[in-house]
Every structure is written in structure tokens, then in C-alpha cells.
Amino acid sequence: MKDLEERYLERLSQLYPTIAMASTEIINLQAILNLPKGTEHFLTDIHGEYEAFSHVLKNGSGAVRRKVDDVFGNTMGSRTKQALATLIYYPKEKMDRIKREEDNMEDWYKITLYRLIEISKRAASKYTRSKVRKSLPEDFAYVIEELITEKADIMDKGSYYNSIVSTIIRIGKAEKFIIALSELIQRLTVDHLHIVGDIYDRGPGPHIIMDKLMKYHSVDIQWGNHDVLWMGAAAGQRGCIANVIRICARYGNLDILEEGYGINLLPLATFALNTYKDDPCKCFQLKGDSGHGKNEMLMDIKMHKAISVIQFKVEGQIIQKNPGFKMEDRNLLHHVDYEKGTIEIDGKTYEMLDKNFPTIDPKNPYGLTKEEEDIMERLEQAFLNCEKLQRHMRFLLNKGALYKVYNNNLLYHGCVPLNEDGSLKTVSVYGKSYQGKSLYEILESYVRKGFHALDEEERERGRDMMWYIWLSEGSPLFGKDKMATFERYFLAEKETHKEKKNPYYSLLEEEEVVNGILREFGLPSEGTHIVNGHVPVKSKNGENPVKCGGKVMVIDGGFSKAYQKETGIAGYTLISNSYGLILVAHEPFESTEAAIEKESDIHSDSVIVNRVLERKLVGDTDVGRDLREQIADLEVLLRAYRSGRIAEKV
Structure with missing residues (x-):
């Protein structure tokens, strides 16, 4: 430890080579501590x-x-x-x-x-x-x-x-x-x-928001499930890519991909027009006013259906590949009777609102056709090679995390998964159990692995985990028992659309539960807050x-x-x-x-x-704590100069 301290002081002396410079910096830092806290x-x-x-x-x-x-x-x-x-x-x-x-x-x-x-x-x-x-x-x-x-x-x-x-x-x-x-x-x-x-999805300008944030003087980001979805798409995860395109199509925002990021959607558009040319695609009407003309809107609706069917297939493949995700109940294509146009869910048969599925083979419902496979390969490469998208995602990785503790505030998107009694829910991630803070940290590590891991298997796990974070019951960023996308498109019965929230949301008025969450993240129960989206x-x-x-x-x-x-x-x-x-x-x-x-x-x-x-004052904040540590280090350096342990570099 003594050798380590000597090396550290030598490095510090390169920044402050004289007694005068070290003393001046101590005075400056002490002055900052007494300024009002920034907004x-x-x-x-x-x-x-x-x-x-x-x-x-x-x-x-x-x-x-x-x-x-x-x-x-x-x-x-x-x-x-x-x-x-x-x-x-x-x-x-x-x-x-x-x-x-x-x-x-x-x-x-x-x-x-x-x-x-x-x-x-x-x-x-x-x-x-x-x-x-x-x-x-x-x-x-x-x-x-x-x-x-x-x-x-x-x-x-x-x-x-x-x-x-x-x-x-x-x-x-x-x-x-x-x-x-x-x-x-x-x-x-x-x-x-x-x-x-949740910077992304629904509105027309997430890419412009990202450009603005990248120029902002001081910012941090707690990832939302929609942000992680786009991160997964940028990493080449097919389930994430299909979801991103489906949501853009649904809200009439395909311009984000085509003009904002330069993603070529022509192969998908051509496929959709050919495959669903006589299909009114009534279940895939756009939400909101896109401002598009009639022909463009019809094309968007057909693309919306085409990518949705591809999404359900691709997600089925992910679930089959990852039994540890425990999401088998979300694989629904093999429960469809394609001749009758019905589906069986939880022992009950429902008539489907849309019965036209020309690309689905009932014997292999999760298999992509040759044309669909070609589209997904092209899209995967387009997302991986889009320089602007990759730049935005690097910014999210550098400035972001799944949670942040800052000035006695705990910041996160979604919820801390809880059981009905308010205790921390245990979630299995690739065979190991996690809860609370450890769950956030392991999920975040896999997000980063999805971009940076050298081992291809770990990198693929990271990519799949981003899709899991987007929509799984065990994800703190989602916080519901299911994402009923399929049911909302194809079934009229509202009972099938219901997405049950995690108990977290009904327990937010329980002080004992909230104090438990704060303690889990190392915060005292008094004078602290949770900021939640x-x-x-x-x-x-x-x-x-x-x-x-x-x-x-x-x-x-x-x-x-x-x-x-x-x-x-x-x-x-x-x-x-x-x-x-x-x-x-x-x-x-x-x-x-x-x-x-x-x-x-x-x-x-x-x-x-x-x-x-x-x-x-600044001295009451996290920045103040760091400044006091710097002052303490500089005072050690001053003593080293004055005792002769280290020579001034005049």
C-alpha cells in the first residue's frame, strides 16, 4: 500500500508540480464547496x-x-x-x-x-x-x-x-x-x-433528441425499456429489430428509420406489398395522425403487418433458444388453427380478427420464409452498420445505466420487482438468481456485453438479454406479467389484453416497502427520494x-x-x-x-x-464529497512536498 501511495502521489505531483499550485487548487476546491448547489x-x-x-x-x-x-x-x-x-x-x-x-x-x-x-x-x-x-x-x-x-x-x-x-x-x-x-x-x-x-418510440423525433443530448453540457440517462430495445436493435438482435420497425410503422414514424438513420426499408416494403396486396390489414391500422397520403398509409399498414408476423416468428425462435427466460407461454403461433382462424389460449378458444397468414407454415410456424430471412439479414446488417445509430447507442452506453444514485435520489425507469408481500422478487438470469440491486447490475452487465464482449457466446447472450429486458416479467424496466402485443392485434376480447402490473405499483404508498428499496440501494430512509418513470x-x-x-x-x-x-x-x-x-x-x-x-x-x-x-451547498452533494476527497489527497501531497518525500518540479 505504501508503494501504491508513493506512485499515486508522484502522478498527482505531475498535475500539481509545486507547493503553490497544490495550495491554490485546495483553496479553489474549498471555495466551490461553499457555493449554492447547482440546479x-x-x-x-x-x-x-x-x-x-x-x-x-x-x-x-x-x-x-x-x-x-x-x-x-x-x-x-x-x-x-x-x-x-x-x-x-x-x-x-x-x-x-x-x-x-x-x-x-x-x-x-x-x-x-x-x-x-x-x-x-x-x-x-x-x-x-x-x-x-x-x-x-x-x-x-x-x-x-x-x-x-x-x-x-x-x-x-x-x-x-x-x-x-x-x-x-x-x-x-x-x-x-x-x-x-x-x-x-x-x-x-x-x-x-x-x-x-424512454427517449425512443411513439413520437417522430428521437434521433433529433439524441443529437441534442449529445451536445448538452452535463447529462446522465437511466435506460428505459424502449431505449434498451433500440440498443438491442443496434447490436443486431432480431427480436429487437422487428419490434423497433413494428412500433415505427404503428405510429407512422418509419421516417425515423429511413431518413433519420438511413435504414433501407425498401425490401420490406416490396415484400409487404406483394404478400399482402389484396389484404386490407384491418388489424394493423396506424395510431395517431401520421400526416401521410392514402397510398403511403396503405403501404405503411401492409409493412406493419409484414414486420409484425416476422416479429412473432423471430421472438418464438428466441424463446425456444432460451428456455431459462421462462416465456414459453408467449409463443402463440403454434396454438393457432389456421384453417378455422381460431386460437386456443389457457384452455379457451378465441376467433381471430385476422385470418390471413400466407407466410406461416402450420407445421413450422416459427420458421421464416426465404424472403423473410433475406429481409432480416439485410435489416440486421443495416442496423449494425448505421454509423449514426451506433454513435447514439455509444452515447447511451457511456452516459447511461439501469439505475443511478445521485445526491440522495435513486433514479430508475420502471420498477424494482417485488413479491406480493413487498419483499424483493428473485429473478433467474442464465441459471443464477438475483434480486434488487444485484438484478439491475447483472442485467446492465449483459447489455454492455451485447456490444463489447469478445466471447461470441457471451455477446449473443447480451443481445438476447436486451430483448428480455424489453418485455419480460422479470425485467425491472417492464414490470408486467406479459406484453400482450399478439392479443391486442388479433383478439377482440379485452380479457386477453390485460397486462398485470408487478406488485411494486400497488405498494408505493407503503413506507416500509419504500424504505426497503432505498436500503437495498445503500440509501437511508430519511432525506432520500425515488424518482421513477x-x-x-x-x-x-x-x-x-x-x-x-x-x-x-x-x-x-x-x-x-x-x-x-x-x-x-x-x-x-x-x-x-x-x-x-x-x-x-x-x-x-x-x-x-x-x-x-x-x-x-x-x-x-x-x-x-x-x-x-x-x-x-455544493459541499452537501455527491460532487462535494468528491471535492473533499480531492482536497484530502492534495493535503497529503503538500505534506509530502514539505517533508521532502517528493521534490517540487519547478
Whole structure:
């Protein structure tokens, strides 16, 4: 251990080669510990709704408006403050409108610049000057730093600032400067973003959301079952590929694959048109308004049926290959009487809504035809070789995990599988038993193996495990006894559609159960919270997203338009700042144009879930703990310098 410590101190001395440099860093880190805790922003179940996501990201779920209120209080009217907040969210678009209405733009520029400078000062006050400097836009970094930094040595500060602002306007840079200040305020208002699962599926823009997240200054992601499904598809898992295409077809979003990722769907389209040319495919109508013309919609419907049949075959093969998954009851194709058009499930016979299955051999129902096999081979290669998709999935792997413990909050998508009595449910994964935290960790390790394992057998296990995580009863990301996709397509009887939820969801008000989950993940039962997504909160039915006296927050309120009829709202988000936790309910998002025109923040209600008596500092956070460890290491290095154990590298 002594040799190890010596080597560590030698490495540390390369970063801080002198007593002065080590001492300066200790002072800097100690100063950071006493700054207010940065604002964290929690979003979940975005489901491809890019415009609504972008708007919530820009306004920080009301955090930017609260910053405006903090700075101007009662000195500015509510309408003026809202107009200023909208300008910060959409500076270019808002200025284009203002220029059509405002007679004296020079005065407007001057007033607006002063207001934005004041908000920037307040937003920057939480951070060290070094961190603010790194956040400044390159083109205006020096000037912005001059404007938002107090100048104690200048006698006539008003004249100093006036000269800078006047010059900015005179040389025609006011608009670009306003955009730069607005983006800086957005950047500084939210310090860190948490995405608690399900970026993908249903909405039209998950690929655009991923591009945005990859540029975001600080983010972590807890994978949702839809995210893991796309990860499995990118790894070449056929069950995942078929599900991804089926869902895109169902919601009229095949453009995501074709235009967003460049996946060639022409072979599937040709096959579908030839195979189901006279089939109305009534069970495979699209959900929502895709905006497609009649012919394109008919083609999508036929592709929807073609890939669905392929999916049921491919999934049957996966289940047969993995008896340890214990999903034999989900293999239904061999229970179909193809002559009568009926199926037997749990001893009961049902008439099927669709009886046309030209590609299924009743003697070998899970075997792909030659054409279907060729399509799947092409699709597999297309997903594996799509550079943009692989880049997005690498980002999910690098920034993501199945759960995260951060600043006394436990973040995960779905549920911790429980038994009826609230005890942790045991799940078998490739012959070994796991529960609670260990279950999350083994599943996550297999996801990573599906991309990185050198052993081909382990890599294939990892790929199959991603499909298992998507839809298995034992998956914490799914949390139901089955995914009744087949029944919902082919059977009218609602009893067959029912998907029974894990007991977790009915036990969230039981404090003993919730405390047990927190302990399982190494957290105390007091002063900690679970932040949870996956199942939409039906607000219109009076359901409360805050459970167990504030210990659990289920923040999926229906970001996806497909859910908003059930929920009555357009999602919940959560803000954690130095004063506590604020839960924000959102009204349905109309459009970016409407948000600018109506100057709407879309949050309809904010509820303070937890307010601290004493403002939290960086020193009270996980980052603070790491900083204290760094300070301790640097103090050891200082002692080593002063004792002569290590020589300064002057």
C-alpha cells in the first residue's frame, strides 16, 4: 500500500508540480464547496416528442422564469417578465416578431441587453468564475465576462457598462449578443440534466433528441425499456429489430428509420406489398395522425403487418433458444388453427380478427420464409452498420445505466420487482438468481456485453438479454406479467389484453416497502427520494405523482401525445435546486410557434415537494464529497512536498 501511495502521489505531483499550485487548487476546491448547489432537471418518458422536449429543456421546467422573478421581483409586470422569459427561450424567433412591431429598436436593444446582463449575473453567481468562463460563447466571451463581473475598481460603473452596450448596438451585434446571453442563461440555469428513461418510440423525433443530448453540457440517462430495445436493435438482435420497425410503422414514424438513420426499408416494403396486396390489414391500422397520403398509409399498414408476423416468428425462435427466460407461454403461433382462424389460449378458444397468414407454415410456424430471412439479414446488417445509430447507442452506453444514485435520489425507469408481500422478487438470469440491486447490475452487465464482449457466446447472450429486458416479467424496466402485443392485434376480447402490473405499483404508498428499496440501494430512509418513470400518472383521474409522503415521485405524466388522453396532461418534470424539490405539471404542447406567439411556459402547476430549511451547498452533494476527497489527497501531497518525500518540479 505504501508503494501504491508513493506512485499515486508522484502522478498527482505531475498535475500539481509545486507547493503553490497544490495550495491554490485546495483553496479553489474549498471555495466551490461553499457555493449554492447547482440546479438538477429531471425528465422521463420523452418518447420522441422533440418539440415539447426542446421547449422544456429551454425553460428548465420554469427555472428560467423563476430566475427572471428573482432578479426583477415586483419592479416588472408579469406580462413583461413572461415576454423576457420567452425571449430567452427563443431569442432569434422572438426578435423576428419584435422587429415587425417595435418602432425604436435601438432603445429596445439597450433595455433588453441590460435586463439579460442582470439575469446572467444572477445565473452565474452559483458558479466559480472559471466554470462560467468555460460556458461563455467563444465569439463574445471576453465582453460578456466584462459585463457580468463586478468591477470594484471602477468609479463610474454606469458609464463603463453604457459604453460597452452602446458599442455592441452601434456595430450591429446586438441581436447576436442577445442570442449569446439567452443561451448562456439557459446553460447556467440548469447545471445537470437527468433523463429517467424512454427517449425512443411513439413520437417522430428521437434521433433529433439524441443529437441534442449529445451536445448538452452535463447529462446522465437511466435506460428505459424502449431505449434498451433500440440498443438491442443496434447490436443486431432480431427480436429487437422487428419490434423497433413494428412500433415505427404503428405510429407512422418509419421516417425515423429511413431518413433519420438511413435504414433501407425498401425490401420490406416490396415484400409487404406483394404478400399482402389484396389484404386490407384491418388489424394493423396506424395510431395517431401520421400526416401521410392514402397510398403511403396503405403501404405503411401492409409493412406493419409484414414486420409484425416476422416479429412473432423471430421472438418464438428466441424463446425456444432460451428456455431459462421462462416465456414459453408467449409463443402463440403454434396454438393457432389456421384453417378455422381460431386460437386456443389457457384452455379457451378465441376467433381471430385476422385470418390471413400466407407466410406461416402450420407445421413450422416459427420458421421464416426465404424472403423473410433475406429481409432480416439485410435489416440486421443495416442496423449494425448505421454509423449514426451506433454513435447514439455509444452515447447511451457511456452516459447511461439501469439505475443511478445521485445526491440522495435513486433514479430508475420502471420498477424494482417485488413479491406480493413487498419483499424483493428473485429473478433467474442464465441459471443464477438475483434480486434488487444485484438484478439491475447483472442485467446492465449483459447489455454492455451485447456490444463489447469478445466471447461470441457471451455477446449473443447480451443481445438476447436486451430483448428480455424489453418485455419480460422479470425485467425491472417492464414490470408486467406479459406484453400482450399478439392479443391486442388479433383478439377482440379485452380479457386477453390485460397486462398485470408487478406488485411494486400497488405498494408505493407503503413506507416500509419504500424504505426497503432505498436500503437495498445503500440509501437511508430519511432525506432520500425515488424518482421513477415508465407508467403514466393518470392525473385526470385524480392520481397523485407524489407517493409515500414525498419519498417517491413518478414523473411520467404523458409527454407522449399518444398518452395524453389517458393522463389529461403532457408530463411531469422535476427540479432539484438549493432550496428543495419542485414538481412541475405540463399542459399539452401545441407547437414552437404557438409557444413564442402566446409566450407560454407550458407548465400549468408547480408543487414544492420538499423545501429545505437551510440552503444546500455544493459541499452537501455527491460532487462535494468528491471535492473533499480531492482536497484530502492534495493535503497529503503538500505534506509530502514539505517533508521532502517528493521534490517540487519547478
